[in-house]
Amino acid sequence: MTVPERPERPELLTDTPVPGRIWMLRGARAAISIPALILTAAFVGYAGLARETGLTLAETLAMTGLVWALPSVVVLTGALSSGMGLLPAGIAVALASVRLMPMTMALMPLIKVPGKTRNWQLLIASHFVAVTAWVYAMKHLPDLPKEGRLPFFVGFGGSVSSFVFCMTAIAYLLVERLPDIVAGALFLLTPVYFLCSLWGASRLNADRVAMIAGLALGPLFFIYFPGLDLLWTGLVGGTLAYVGTRLYRRGLT
Template identity: 45%
Template sequence: MDVGQSEGTGRDWFLAGMRGIASLPAIILMLSFVGFCAFTAQAGVPVEQVVFMTGIVWALPAKVILVGSIMSGANLLTAFIAVTLSSIRLMPMVAALIPEIRTSRTPTWLLLLLSHFVAITAWVFAMERIQTVPRQHRIAFFAGFGVTLVLANMLLVAIVYRFVAEFPPIIAGCLFFLTPVYFLASIWSSARHPVIYVALVIGLIAGPFFYWLAPEFDILLAGVGGGTLAWVVERAWRMKQRAGT
């Protein structure tokens, strides 16, 4: 849609969001879901449960944790806690996106509903494009992309499930790994402040160390530690600049 010619209607922007299914982030996520589908097929999870999981749990790492919990024989409460903890990482994404898409008249229930669709791919897609969308239509734009992305992946899982059971594990793993690689590359290329580069580098270096030290909490510790240390470094750098002036 040419924003310069016309702001369009909410329906127009919802359809514009739907067309994002053909974007690079969406395609990479769908390829990752093919790898996830192979993982669940080899784990013996029935296709109807995989489709349901795709729509309800949504974030791909959380689904992998859920399947792993099922395979290990963990009880329902343990699986619930593990999935919940893995999804806490999405809270900063929601906090960053909501101020960009809401208006003074946006109902809270709608924001809560749309927060379900906030994951790596939807967040990167929205943050890269939302500034070109008129504010009153940003909710419709994000909803069009988020809903379409979820439904498309549910349909994809239902179709390819029977064909991917014999995938070699290395292929399934590579497909699944596409999404975090793309996410890191997108964050690096779109970063506006040096502290983001520092946090990414520290997190990547600390990740293997924390995996060896505490594999159950490696991502959490690397993320919190990397972000905190990056904040300290940036604060010290700013104080030095101020002292120099």
């Protein structure tokens, strides 16, 4: 699986092990990318929303750094501004964040070297799991040698989140109120970006079918089972896609 995409980087072809910090630096360098810019623009849009809602700079940044998943951040902002209690707010955010568990699960076999990787390393790396870094990792990590994947992912995730953190602060301080049309355009950025990159990261037919099923079922479950809708979308849509494509691959065995 270590076929290098870019043969002009001969270090990927040799068998000599590359130290972890070099992989981390490579991950940081890869973070200078279109996905990171799009995510930054989405968080700039969020900074405007946070300021309008009356959140302080410290609160906005604490949420950006600690939660690090835009949909969950938006839910928590709504909870804070409406004076919701701790428990209902926690439940609302937890429901919006369930998707992070299967995403992290799917990433683990990629970045874990059995018998070598420690659990605390994986726990730290897992904080960077959010759609942008996850999609990037699922697409690019399989091309790297196994030892390099975890430090590369940490370098990538760490740089993207630090950069977005700083830009969110700058946007909060500089932009008093975004014009409606700019704010609206920034809000559309995230779903279109997710749509294209999720399709680009899918490797199997099962992934693509699951994506179409999720797109169709998401709004249905949102209307009929609000609250747990994303969980049901994932379980029902994902299972249908898996079973359907498995029958297609193997028949009834």
